[in-house]
Amino acid sequence: MSARPIYFDCDTGVDDALALAYLIASDKAQLRGIGTVSGNTDSATAARNTLDLLQLAGATNVPVAIGERDFMTRSYDGGAPHVHGANGIGNIVLPKSTTEPSAESAVDLLLRLAHEAEGKLHLIAVGPLTNIARALEREPRLPELVDGITIMGGAAEVPGNITPVAEANIANDPEAAAAVFAAGWTVTMVPLDVTMTQVLEAEDRERLAASGTEFEQALAQMLGHYFEFYREIYGRACCAMHDPLAVAVALGDVEITSAPLVRAQVDTTNGPGRGQTICDLRAKYRGYPDQSRANCRPVLGITGDFPSQLTQLLLEPTAQVLS
Ligand code: BDR
Ligand code: CA
Numbered sequence: 001m002s003a004r005p006i007y008f009d010c011d012t013g014v015d016d017a018l019a020l021a022y023l024i025a026s027d028k029a030q031l032r033g034i035g036t037v038s039g040n041t042d043s044a045t046a047a048r049n050t051l052d053l054l055q056l057a058g059a060t061n062v063p064v065a066i067g068e069r070d071f072m073t074r075s076y077d078g079g080a081p082h083v084h085g086a087n088g089i090g091n092i093v094l095p096k097s098t099t100e101p102s103a104e105s106a107v108d109l110l111l112r113l114a115h116e117a118e119g120k121l122h123l124i125a126v127g128p129l130t131n132i133a134r135a136l137e138r139e140p141r142l143p144e145l146v147d148g149i150t151i152m153g154g155a156a157e158v159p160g161n162i163t164p165v166a167e168a169n170i171a172n173d174p175e176a177a178a179a180v181f182a183a184g185w186t187v188t189m190v191p192l193d194v195t196m197t198q199v200l201e202a203e204d205r206e207r208l209a210a211s212g213t214e215f216e217q218a219l220a221q222m223l224g225h226y227f228e229f230y231r232e233i234y235g236r237a238c239c240a241m242h243d244p245l246a247v248a249v250a251l252g253d254v255e256i257t258s259a260p261l262v263r264a265q266v267d268t269t270n271g272p273g274r275g276q277t278i279c280d281l282r283a284k285y286r287g288y289p290d291q292s293r294a295n296c297r298p299v300l301g302i303t304g305d306f307p308s309q310l311t312q313l314l315l316e317p318t319a320q321v322l323s
Pocket of ligand 2: 010126127
C-alpha cells in the first residue's frame with residue numbers, strides 16, 4: 001500500500017501525541033497537515049504542543065494550523081486537566097519549537113489540502129469535530145473531495161466516558177458531530193467499544209522510556225499523568241489507546257472483526273442523551289442486512305495486541321523521518 005495522504009485533526013492531548021507519533025513513524029502515512037481544535041486543551045495550546053512534538057521528532061515540515069477555539073453552540077470552558085494535565089501533555093515541559101503555527105486556519109488548511117490531493121486525502125479526527133463541521137459549512141462538497149474520514153469518538157454499545165451515554169469528543173460538540181455524520185460520507189468511527197479494550201501497560205511505557213530518542217522519552221514521561229487517571233478505571237497504572245487506534249484503523253494496521261455499515265445519529269437535545277452516538281444496530285439480529293441510509297462504520301471488534309504493535313512501531317519506525 002502506498003503512503004496515504006493524511007490531514008490530522010487533534011486536541012493534543014496525551015493520546016493525541018501518541019497518535020501523532022504513530023503517523024510520523026509509519027511509512028503508510030504521508031502527514032500533509034495538522035489542524036488543532038479545543039478539547040483536552042484549547043486549540044492554540046494544542047497547536048503549540050503539536051509543534052513542539054514535531055520538532056522533537058524531526059518532522060518540522062508538517063504545517064500545523066490553529067483551529068476552532070469555541071464549539072458550535074458554546075464557548076470553550078477549560079479542557080480536561082485531570083486527564084491530560086494542565087498543559088494537555090501531562091504537565092511535562094517540552095523544548096519549544098522554533099516553528100510557528102501556520103498563518104492559515106485549520107479549516108483553510110484542510111480545504112486547501114483536500115483540493116491539492118485530488119480526492120486522495122484521508123481525514124483522521126481525534127478531537128471534537130468542530131473544525132470538520134466548520135469546513136463542511138464552507139464546502140458542503142468536502143465528502144466528494146476526499147478519500148474518507150476516520151474519527152475517534154462515540155460509544156455504540158457501551159457506556160460513555162463523560163455522561164452515561166456520551167464519549168468526550170462527541171460530548172464536547174454534539175452539533176459538530178451531528179453535522180459530520182449527516183454530511184453524505186461514510187464515517188469510520190473508532191468508539192470506546194474498542195478503544196477501552198486496548199490498554200498500554202507499564203512495560204510498554206518503560207520500553208519507550210528506555211529508547212535512545214528524546215521524542216519517545218518525552219512520550220513516556222507524559223504518560224505518567226495519564227496513567228494515574230486510568231488507574232481508577234483499570235486498577236493499575238496503564239491507559240486506554242483511544243486516538244492511536246483510530247490512526248491504526250485508518251492506515252489498515254489492525255484486523256477488524258466487526259464494523260457493520262449502519263445509520264448513526266448524534267443526539268443534540270439537551271436531555272440526558274446529549275452527545276450519544278445512536279448507531280442503529282437492530283439489524284444485527286439479522287446479520288446487518290439493512291444498509292439503507294447508512295452513514296457510519298462503527299468499529300466494534302478488533303483482534304491482536306495493538307498497544308504492543310504501537311510501541312514496536314514507535315521504537316522501530318518504518319518511515320524515514322525518524323531513522
Ligand atoms: C477522547 O477524548 C480525549 O480525552 C482523548 O484524547 C480521546 O480523543 C477519548 O474519549
Ligand atoms: Ca483526542
